[in-house]
Amino acid sequence: CLWYELRPLESILRSLLEGIKARDTNDVFGQPVDTDQVTDYLEIVSHPMDLSTMQAKLEKQEYDSIGAFEADFNLMVSNCLAYNRKDTMFYRAGVRMREQGGALIEQARKDHPEFN
Numbered sequence: 001c002l003w004y005e006l007r008p009l010e011s012i013l014r015s016l017l018e019g020i021k022a023r024d025t026n027d028v029f030g031q032p033v034d035t036d037q038v039t040d041y042l043e044i045v046s047h048p049m050d051l052s053t054m055q056a057k058l059e060k061q062e063y064d065s066i067g068a069f070e071a072d073f074n075l076m077v078s079n080c081l082a083y084n085r086k087d088t089m090f091y092r093a094g095v096r097m098r099e100q101g102g103a104l105i106e107q108a109r110k111d112h113p114e115f116n
């Protein structure tokens with residue numbers, strides 16, 4: 001369909017999200033942290049965020065710019081670095097995601113300054 005022309009920001013954010021998901025090789029960020037299992041999570045993290053939630057927000061057109069999308073990405077990463085101890089796989093995945101996902105977002109902002 002032609003939605004990608006009618007909603008160019010949405011198609012940019014979809015491809016950006018696909019690139020970010022591809023780098024989440026341990027699927028650390030794909031779903032919300034299960035707070036039934038991780039019972040102290042909400043004592044430390046006040047605003048949980050994950051890639052499936054970002055996908056849902058994208059489909060509901062809740063992002064009006066690449067910067068708004070980046071704000072949720074940064075929230076997701078900072079939550080991960082706040083909750084997990086530095087010697088864990090999760091923490092290292094957060095550092096790598098900040099680097100790799102951050103680079104993809106910065107490139108998208110350069111390529112599409114009209115949607116910054």
Ligand SMILES: CC(=O)c1c[nH]c2ccccc12
Nearest residue numbers: 028029033038080083084090
């Ligand atoms: C992204 C993140 O912090 C987590 C992703 N899966 C988890 C399981 C237990 C505790 C934390 C997490």
